[in-house]
Amino acid sequence: GEDVEQSLFLSVREGDSSVINCTYTDSSSTYLYWYKQEPGAGLQLLTYIFSNMDMKQDQRLTVLLNKKDKHLSLRIADTQTGDSAIYFCAESRTNAGGTSYGKLTFGQGTILTVHP
Amino acid sequence: SQTIHQWPATLVQPVGSPLSLECTVEGTSNPNLYWYRQAAGRGLQLLFYSVGIGQISSEVPQNLSASRPQDRQFILSSKKLLLSDSGFYLCAWSLGLAVNEQFFGPGTRLTVL
Numbered sequence: 001g002e003d004v005e006q007s008l009f010l011s012v013r014e015g016d017s018s019v020i021n022c023t024y025t026d027s028s029s030t031y032l033y034w035y036k037q038e039p040g041a042g043l044q045l046l047t048y049i050f051s052n053m054d055m056k057q058d059q060r061l062t063v064l065l066n067k068k069d070k071h072l073s074l075r076i077a078d079t080q081t082g083d084s085a086i087y088f089c090a091e092s093r094t095n096a097g098g099t100s101y102g103k104l105t106f107g108q109g110t111i112l113t114v115h116p
Numbered sequence: 117s118q119t120i121h122q123w124p125a126t127l128v129q130p131v132g133s134p135l136s137l138e139c140t141v142e143g144t145s146n147p148n149l150y151w152y153r154q155a156a157g158r159g160l161q162l163l164f165y166s167v168g169i170g171q172i173s174s175e176v177p178q179n180l181s182a183s184r185p186q187d188r189q190f191i192l193s194s195k196k197l198l199l200s201d202s203g204f205y206l207c208a209w210s211l212g213l214a215v216n217e218q219f220f221g222p223g224t225r226l227t228v229l
Contacts, residue, residue, distance in 0.1 A: 031215055031216065033217075040223070040225075041222060041223065042206055042208075042220030042221050042222050042223050043160075043206070043208075043218075043220045044220070045217050045218070045219075048215060048217065088159075088160065092216040103150075103162060103165060103175075103216075104162075104216060104218060105162075106159060106160040107159065108159035109159055109160075
């Protein structure tokens, strides 16, 4: 199966760290992604991680991948009110030639609310 | 640089009326193109994707159809809208590389009454 699941809501105080979790079922996933959607807008790629990596850090964002447990997390350090949005994790697969199948499977999204 | 456009931005249509949503991409050639629906502001459901002109793959059976008459144009259509077709429709493109980063348009909010 290709299910991707996320917790639905997360509320944090400004300045704290946020951790958004995601689980997936397809062990052949090669890339995993985190997208951000602000109200009434399209999705924007935040970061991605290749499946042979355990961690990737990009400024305030840290992605952790536990391939054994098929668990992906996104940590946002020093969370700001501008980080309030819906965060989607997604997975994709490639064939042996490295070409993407062209499809992403998205989770339901986690609504992050940052309050002062 | 590449840009993706969708129109209209919002649309209110009666049940049983036809639908045509348009998506165009600029600044790239031979992109993969995608239509998603997001119901109730939550999860994304892939409706159609296309790897080339005239090539459409449907992901779920539904009341909608898609066409790709030109390389960078993707159209979502219906002959008769249902109430359940209401939602936020997002078009996206990618280059189909190993890192399948998809770039999303601003979306169309469709309300069927």
